[in-house]
Amino acid sequence: MADQKQHLYLVDGSSYIFRAYHRLPPLTDPEGTPVGAVYGYTTMLWKLADDLDAADGPTHLAVILDKDSKSFRNDIYPEYKANRPEPPEDLRPQFPLIRDATRAFSLPCIEESGLEADDLIASYAREAQRQGWNVTIVSSDKDLMQLIGEVDGARIDMLDTMKSARIYIPEVEEKFGVPPELVGDVLALMGDSVDNIPGIYGIGPKTASKLVAEHGSLTAALDSAEDMKKSKLKERLLEHRGDAEMSRVLVTLKEDCDLPQSLDEMRIEKIPEEPLAAFLAKHGFTSLLKRLGTGSGSPERTNNLHPAAAEKAGDAGDVEGNSQPLPEMPALDRTAYETVQTVDRLREWAQRAIAARLVAVDTETSALDAMRADLVGVSLALGPNDACYIPLAHGGSDMFDEKPDLVDLGEALTILSPMLADASVTKVFQNGKYDLNVLARYGVEVSPIEDTMIVSFDLDAGRGQDGIGGGHGMDELSVRHLDHEPLAFKDVCGTGKKAIPFGQVPLSRATEYAAEDADVTWRLFQHLKPRLAIEGGTKVYERVDRPLIPVVAQMEREGIKVDRARLAKLSEEFAKEIGRLEGEIHELAGQEFSVGSPKQLGEILFDKLGYKGGKKGKSGQYSTDQSVLERLSGDGAPIANKVLEWRQLSKLKSTYTDALQQAINPDTGRVHTSYSLVGAQTGRLSSTDPNLQNIPIRTAIGRQIREAFVPESGNVLLAADYSQIELRLAAHMAEVDTLKEAFANREDIHSRTATEMFGEVTRDTRARAKTINFAILYGISRWGLAGRLEVEPDEAQDMIDTYFKRFPGIQRYIMETLETVRECGYSETLFGRKTWFPRIKSRNQAERQGSERAAINAPIQGTSADIIKRAMVRMLPALRDAELHDVRMLLQVHDELVFELPESDVESASKVIEQVMADAASPSVTLDVPLAVDIGTGKSWDAAH
Template sequence: MDTDSTRPPEAGRPRGTAAADAAAGGEALPTVPPGERHLILVDGSGYIFRAYHALPPMTNPEGVPVNAVYGFTSMLSQFLTRHAGSHIAVVFDAARLNFRNDFYPDYKAHRPDPPEDLIPQFALIRDATDALGVCRAQSEGFEADDLIAAYAKAFLEEGPGRVTIVSSDKDLMQLVRPGVQLLDPIKQKPIREPEVFEKFGVTPDKVIEVQALAGDSTDNVPGVPGIGIKTAAQLITEYGDLESLLANAEKIKQPKRREALIQNAEQARVSRRLVTLDDAAPMPCPIADMAAKPPPDGRLEGFLKAMGFRSLLARLGKLGDGAEAPRRVGVPAAITHAPAPGPVPPDLAAPFGSYETVTTEPALAAWITAATAAGVVAMDTETDSLDARRATMVGFSLATAPGKACYVPLHHGSEGDMLAEPAPVQIAPERAFALLRPLLEDPTVLKVFQHAKYDLEVFARAENGGFATIAPIDDTMMISYAMEAGRRGHGMDELCVAHLNHQPIKFDEVTGTGKARIPFGRVPLDKATAYAAEDADVTLRLWLLLHPRLREEGSLALYEQVERRMVGTLRGMEAAGIKVDGAELARIGEDFASRLVVLEQQIHGLAGRAFNVGSPKQLGEILFDEMKLPGGRKGKTGAYSTDASVLEEMANQGIDLARRVLDWRQLAKLKSTYVEALASQIDPIDRRVHTSYGMAGTSTGRLSSNDPNLQNIPVRSEEGLRIRRAFVAEPGHVLLSADYSQIELRLLAHLAEVPTLREAFANGEDIHARTAAEIFHLEPGKVDKEARRRAKTINFGIIYGMSAFGLAARLGIPPAEGRSIIDAYFAQYPGIRQEMERCKEEARIHGFVRTPFGRKLWIPDIATKDPVRRAGAERAAINAPFQGGAAEIIKRAMVRLPRALQQAGLKTRMLLQVHDELVFEVPDAEIAATSAIVKDIMESVATLRVPLSVEIGTGHSWAEAH
């Protein structure tokens, strides 16, 4: 499924694979013609630090840290299977100090020492390079960049050829010229003169001049104070080089700039020496020794065994007995090895490509016969829109076995363009669909999709009546999500790289980008076939690989009973949409606009002058420069921070201006995000909005809502209530809201050993009042609103791992008081603290936590060295079982309700899912029957130690029903 712009996040090809794959897989290196000389120079330091920071701690059988060694070896070994060079070398830094420190001792002086557990890995990484049969180069007194410059120059002087430097280091961009390019190992894109010009504003031969002026804080290169890259580029463009500029410095019109150049002329010259790479540096490894060659016999296998790298041994086909696996430090093997794809099974290793373009009916009939005989076929659609409700199918693809796939074009050509090439020969859509219908409706043939919800909707709206019934189906995106929520993205590209070790063709490669992008229907058929058929091929291979794992991972029931059934449920909800009263929306917009004007006037009065309230920079100047209020903090741009946390803190201190600005921002956001956006998204035919539900975008199993996002409308505020009034029922109907009451707290009571909470829920008590009475030692009947409010904040805050500081900020009390309240809470409910610690420990040991129903929710940052990220991961580990459990409960209800309502003969339609609430449109005569069925199913889909409770409300608008 594709479009002529970009893909939806779930159906598309999200990037951002782990470091080992990003650095090594699928680089943009063209095939080397026989006899061509092509030197590849790998920046070893870049690989080392990327590997170290990407992987959690692990040790080899001797207890030596090896996470960076593993990542480096994985990246380089994968690179070697794909590189297109006649010569290759890895270049390392030899030592911290080099010749630049001789004339400028402060060069890189402020850089911290390498992490202690990385230092013993440097020698092992060099051993890994040797074991892979790759020449390595380093030289005392010189940086790796100097050696790279020297090798690039010497290689081209020896004879015709080209050089690719695998690095995105800006210091190496000065080397770019005809025959020399960089390759960004993360973005997998070449860096040539246009990219250098975009970065520095000058051609590569002028880069050192710009760097001399701008300096580099990372390397402690001083430059000229006050001159950045943009200004430096302007000056060098005007004067040609640094010396010419300094010679004419007195003629510079801007006083500050002129004085800075005059006073820091020598400093600029020193900076130029610091950034200039020495292409006469010694070359310890002769170029002849860099010739690409296989690893020495037995050396690589012996090294991998010694390190305990079993997955690398398996991938290379060298796994032998007796190889002891490396010991992980606080993380499981699954997490430790996540960045490196495992070996692709032999039956899935067929070459990609050589696909067929099907343009005749007999050819399509042959493919359909093959698919029927196979019993399983992977399918994908190509369209002209991200919106499945409005998309036209440009073509579709089929795959019947790994490497055996085809593309069937339907609407390729340039309709309406008199000057364009004539449309290519292709099957008439109505004839293609007539041939396809028996296959799609055949109950003995499994149809496999990646993001089936989109493709099924496209097929349903196809010409000639579409396809109402396509069954049975499987969805590789949801298979992956059922097993690995939170572990990685579930788009086709990411799954393909992670599981098949293959980088698929990118959409941009066939359609272009920006203004040059063409619709998919204009893509030449050979390119369209290569791209579209590959999608079907990848989908089939993913299904063959992932579906058997469902049972092994304990996720088969979750997938088959919940996730796969949600596809049809959500399609029905998206098609139904919900009616919006455009006139009411306009009235709300006018009211919000008037209130914004009043708030703006009040803000100006409090500030003492008019200013742009929407400008954080101007607001910061008002608060901290003019009003002299404390707490001003400037960011990297030099402007004061005025984000919500800063303003909330000031508002809690009684600063009215901060409170009014927060109110203005909230109202302005609601006006633009909902009032104005909703008006533009009302379907002109049915006067309803049709949100699109994301099925695999969250780490907890919850659904997301897009275009429009109906899940972020404020629940408690008057403004949120006003917006909900614009969502209405059709005449003769009401909206019915069914909302789970305190579902996450009920899950907490179910999981944690807290008898008093279970008793309170069993008896139908006010849980927040009960908590307040027990924590604050109040008589049950003496709990006032303030005590209950505090208890409610604590109850929900605990689920989200709220700290004492966070609680204090939320309640507007000193941090010490927040700590005492939390201590009192855990003293009263020790079982809750035990459950929280259990969740964190489960995440640390296994890399995931489980919902009460067994679903794995992965917590990737739980083993990170960054304390801030690790603390966030621990909070996520605490909350995930409750959010994930709540998501699973409401999904179970959602897949059962449509059938139950239909079997009861009711015309009620389920329209929305928002957090723990379902919204239905109910005929007036069916209110009682619908309420009973909905409440019964929602309260009985899960058996907990405390009862589930659902609150039902009805009304003409969503606001009245909620």
């Protein structure tokens, strides 16, 4: 006993739970408390305890935790760890459970005010080493790597349980390029953004370790700067030497703390079964509980939480933040589906759906446009592999030898309708707005609904950028969450010229495809819906997005009337003018060319005509955009203005006057846009086919197109828009008293800004103030602002400084927002809508700064989106309560709603609309600024402004 080597394990509990939280799936225990990180922590302790009898296993073990956020380091440097935002909402309740778990294992849990876990670990490690013990620090914190090494045969090493990796001198040298005793020097140079240790600006891990390795120490590296040849690096080393020296102190571990418990108290031989059993039972860790009884060895591969969790928690794992482990569901089996071809079988399915209370539904149609598509079939799913397809309009091609037996479409809808309208049966869709619109056109009402696409959006908006795995389409969701690739539409119907309508797909194949979609939707719902509560998405889903689906569906079905003759006349006028301009442009160019080709135009302007200032972008092509042409025009190039006019007219013609005529639905005589509820990462809607959110308004010539948007006779159009909503929200969110006051007093906000910034309001200062206001909302840079205001970046920087000084909350808002996003990975609106920014920590500066600007804007733009969505949800009930049954909500353009209503209703409807919009934030959120709404009416959309 006496000569057995003692081996102390020191567990860095605080850092472990943060890592476990981010790497493990969001599990909850039977009471609904989030326990993902606790589970990871518990399995980690279990694993260590399993090694008790091993040759080099622990003889002594303790868990070290951080007690509070302040430490003696804050006295040296008040900003130390000042960037740390609050931990995520579903992690906070897990902190006390970590202590519970530790006590459950009957292990000492040590924490001390004013000391960080790292310092206690260092002090215990050194003390044990002095006594000749071996020490293993269970952590992956790079600061602790300074301690690694051997003194008189007693070694300190580290264990990263997540990577199952021992860390000793070679691993440290590989990571830092220097031995452990120089790690502190490297850290002092490179700094640490998480702990807010400054280091030297512009020096990262690579340069830091190179410098220290070359010169042998931090001091030597700093001293060497004098003799370096002139460079950025030299300047930085000289200028920020003080930062590095202070950082060196901050990263130094305090190795002589008073030890609150003696080493002997850390001795362990066996983990007593109680109270561990009680703890495991309480939190539903039943597989561990079972093992406790059997005393079996390595971790089991399943547990009652989720089969994937036990495995991934214990070792490295590659759990992604957004992948929920698979609940136990049988593998998907397309041969299990039923083709429903008789009334009896259909009744049976409808009955079972009602009994089940939850059914996934998918419709198959003949086209993608919900306002033109014919219903071809319906599929239902009641459970995994428990799905059917009800073909309703198949056949009509020579693919069928004889027409298949089908339930009559009208009869089928009669049988399904009561179930679809049954308030006690939840219908789950993937993009339900589409199905709702198709079914509504057949007179079928569907309620209540859930939507896996919207759930996914409310959980994961912004995850996976540049289209990499971030979408919310069914195929993507299925691969991401179910690890299953569904049959693709093109595999069933083909593509291009060889494509066939779905109604001509043989029934067996159609069933595989259609029933699978319902099955997948059902499975996705089981996966995604529970995550809402765990991850804090319930509010925005239940209060904003889910109720919005039928509202937007109805708006799409309403459509808006456009005056075809008027558009045709405009097209004709534009065409004539375009032709004339083209002739003049060719004449000025001295040759014919395609004016619409930026490439050819650039060559004409800068090569042939020899105008100065041509700049080629990375595609090797001259830029000929508006700003370039305007400059050329100012320099006396008559061709530039002609091209600008040509561009404006051909844009208006092709995008609007021609395209809108095409978009008129032959059945309704109106234009029906399609809104995407998941199109914009910030939570805004987007509009397609046609896009009615970018109809011209800024120029007189463009506004003519708005004149073609008209009401039915006897009606008017009413446009209601929020005035400066984003600036109001910025004033509220950044708590800028001056701005809040200005809004309360109904002042012109840009003028007020001009007064604050420049001391007087003129046309010029107001315009500049307006530009600056927007720059703030969009995440400012001196260069960006300089470009817009046509001033030097230095001057722009002065203005930014002045702005921050005059409106002191703004800078704090920006810093706090960015810190939160860096820590949590996402931003949040006032209503809890998350937008993820996976590139916020990118090493690529342009990429990172792009994310930062987007992250500054997202809470503001997103809150504005939440507010108008809430107004939309409440609008129709409010109008109905006011007996205004003929007011129809047609369009949404981010901060504007467009209605069509009888002239006689204008007065009373205006009041209701104004009220609903102005009050849309409450009661969930009480704003410090009023929301002002401007309302106009007229015989066209243009006239309504």
